[in-house]
Amino acid sequence: MDSVTRIGVSLDPELLALFDKLIAERGYVSRSEAIRDLIRETLSENDWHDESQYMIGALTIIFDSSVTGILDKLGKMQIQLGSKVKSTTRIALEDSKFLDVITMSGQLKELKEITREYTSLKGVLRGKLTMVSPVKGHMHFLGSKN
Secondary structure, X not given: OOOOOOOOOOOXXXXXXXXXXHHHHOOOOOHXXXXXXXXXXXXXXXXXXXXXXXXXXXXXXXXXXXXOOHHHHHHHHHHHHHHHEEEEEEEXXXXXXXXXXXXXXXXXXXXHHXXXXXXXXXXXXXXXXXXEOOOOOOEEEEOOOO
């Protein structure tokens, strides 16, 4: 940051105490950095209104490989997505569980649909899409399956 502008914020003592507890738990070194992150996240929400926006994303899924056909379905989906998928990394967890990180790019609406397709597969236990607008650098998060 080359320059900064100072602002004043008035908060109820109870709200400030909760905020201080939260930022301490998250390891922030200052209230200012925590507030900057909150503002960045809020601003990034605006990108979600334009589903034609080009995004780059990482879909993280946890799946159970013992579910019949899940490995074949995951492989076929990746082939069908073609150039939208940039890379895939698979990590073995415990038992028959695996974590896949699938990096991809496309319009926001496409990435949301791809996420729904993956997370709706029988055997996928959880899924979360993290996206970034390459132009603005704002981060986005989409859903989870418990």
